[in-house]
Amino acid sequence: MQSKVIAKVGKSGLCNRLLIWAKAYTFSHINQLPLYTHGWYSIRFGPFLRREKSKRFYGFYFRQKTCYSQLIMDKIKNNKIIHEPKIDVCSNNGIYIFDKVPSQYEYFDKIINYRNLITESFYGMINKKYIDIVNTYNKPIIGVHIRRGDFSYRGYTNEEFFAEIINKLREYYQEKLEVSVFTDGIKEDFKIIPKLENINFIDTGIDLVDLLVLASSKIIVPTPGSTFSYWASFISDAAIIKHENSFNIRKRNTKDSNNNFEGTINDFLQTKPIK
Numbered sequence: 583m584q585s586k587v588i589a590k591v592g593k594s595g596l597c598n599r600l601l602i603w604a605k606a607y608t609f610s611h612i613n614q615l616p617l618y619t620h621g622w623y624s625i626r627f628g629p630f631l632r633r634e635k636s637k638r639f640y641g642f643y644f645r646q647k648t649c650y651s652q653l654i655m656d657k658i659k660n661n662k663i664i665h666e667p668k669i670d671v672c673s674n675n676g677i678y679i680f681d682k683v684p685s686q687y688e689y690f691d692k693i694i695n696y697r698n699l700i701t702e703s704f705y706g707m708i709n710k711k712y713i714d715i716v717n718t719y720n721k722p723i724i725g726v727h728i729r730r731g732d733f734s735y736r737g738y739t740n741e742e743f744f745a746e747i748i749n750k751l752r753e754y755y756q757e758k759l760e761v762s763v764f765t766d767g768i769k770e771d772f773k774i775i776p777k778l779e780n781i782n783f784i785d786t787g788i789d790l791v792d793l794l795v796l797a798s799s800k801i802i803v804p805t806p807g808s809t810f811s812y813w814a815s816f817i818s819d820a821a822i823i824k825h826e827n828s829f830n831i832r833k834r835n836t837k838d839s840n841n842n843f844e845g846t847i848n849d850f851l852q853t854k855p856i857k
Contacts, residue, residue, distance in 0.1 A: 584616075585613075585615050585675045585676055585677070585678070586615055586616050586617075586618060586677055586678070587606050587609055587610040587613075587615050587616065587617045587618070587678045587679075587680070588606070588617075588618050588619070588620065588677065588678065588679045588680070589602055589603045589605075589606035589607070589617065589618070589619045589620070589621075589680050589681075590602070590620050590621055590679060590680070590681035591603055591619060591620065591621035591622065591681075592621050592681060592683075593621070594683060595809065595810070596640055596789055596790065596793070596810065597793070597809035597810045597812065597813035598683045598809050599621060599622070599640070600704070600809075600813055601683055601684055601689060601809060601813070602680055602681060602682065602683060603619055603680075604693050604700050604704075605669060605680045605684070605692060605693060606619070606678075606680035607700060607703055608669055608692070608693045608696045608699075608700065609667065609669050609672075609678060609680065610678075611696070611699065612669065612670065612671055613671060613672055615678070618646075619644075619646040622640045622641050622643065622644055622646065623639075623640075623641035640790070642709065643708060643709060643712060643790050644707045644708060644709065645707050645708075645709060646707060662674075662675065662676035662677065663676065663677045663679060664676045664677065664678050664679065665679050665681070666679070666680060666681070666682055669692045669693065686807065686831065687831070689809065689812055689831055689833075690812075690816060690831070690832060690833055691832070694832060694833075694834065697816060697817075697834060700816075700817075701816075701817045704817060705817075708790070708794075712788065712790055712791055712794070713794075715786065715788065715791050716791055716794045716795055716798075719784075719786070719791075719795045719798075721795075721798040721799065721800070722760070722761075722762035722784075722795065722796070722798065722799040722800070723759050723760050723761075723762075723799065723800050723801065724748065724751060724759055724760070724761045724762065724799065724800070724801045724803065725762050725764065725795075725796045725797075725798075725799030725801065725802050725803070725814075725820070726744050726747075726748070726761055726762070726763045726764065726775075726802075726803040727764045727765070727796055727802070727803065727804050727805050727808065727810060727811045727814065728741070728744060728763060728764070728765040728767065728772075728775075728805055729765070729766065729805035729807075729808040729810065729811065730765055730766050730767030730771060739805050739806055739825065741772055741773065741774050741775060742774065743825060744775060744803060745774045745775055745778065746847070747803050747823055747847045748761050748775070748778060748803075749778075750847050750851065751801070751847070754851055758779050758780045759780070760780045760782060761778070761780065761781050761782065762782050762784050762795070762796075762799065763775060763781060763782065763783045763784065764784050764792050764795070764796050765783070766789075769783050784796075789810075793810060793813065793814055796814045796818075797814040797815075797817050797818040797820070798818070799818070799820050800820055800821065801820055801821045801822075801823060802814060802815055802818060802820045802821070802822050802823070803823050804822065804824060806824070806825045806827070812831065812833055815833045815834075815844075816833045816834065819842050820842065821842060821843040821844070821850065822842070822843065822844040822845075823843075823845070823846065823847050823850055824844065824845065824846060825846075826846045826848075832844075
């Protein structure tokens with residue numbers, strides 16, 4: 583039996599699936615094993631029922647190897663299946679399956695030292711047509727992600743938080759810097775931000791493209807608790823300005839963090855902000 587690694591990314595949102603894939607990819611890289619991914623083609627009905635802009639179907643985004651029929655045969659043959667192994671060197675033969683989204687306290691803990699490798703592989707598996715679409719957009723100066731959609735159950739982050747950061751940045755730079763807003767809500771949901779000058783709501787119609795354009799920003803303002811925000815931050819070299827009450831979730835390792843700021847707006851303004 584040839585050992586292999588399988589990422590069963592399930593029916594969660596795009597970046598929750600990417601967190602599962604990233605764990606599996608890192609394990610497969612460390613152990614030099616083939617990686618197969620299942621789940622990009624799965625459909626969720628919640629986004630349709632909630633009338634969300636993104637229906638969360640990701641089947642055409644990535645070039646991935648699959649072996650679902652082989653997995654069924656492995657089960658029939660009673661081949662050794664190991665769920666969620668430790669991300670480390672492993673000498674045992676078996677079918678290694680990753681299918682769980684990490685808890686919010688450890689989204690990147692096990693993979694953070696492989697960030698550059700994961701980022702390179704992530705971009706490498708994206709179908710070229712989406713990269714071409716991303717390249718038609720200018721790289722934002724300030725990218726603000728405001729999560730709405732199914733976050734209603736946990737409470738939305740106040741719009742005032744994002745407006746305050748925008749105003750403080752503009753005051754510091756003494757310029758009405760352009761702000762690109764990415765949201766799964768609609769412009770009419772917001773009362774404050776649309777009234778500010780030089781605000782551009784970005785809606786490419788493709789959540790993967792939104793993600794990549796956001797990641798290309800010089801400064802990212804994420805929504806606390808949003809894996810969309812966190813994955814964009816993880817693959818980006820931008821300065822990350824987070825909510826003062828958000829969990830201290832490391833998205834980049836110490837070496838990266840020394841070069842790329844990650845903290846509150848007040849901490850950012852006390853450092854030497856980017857030009």
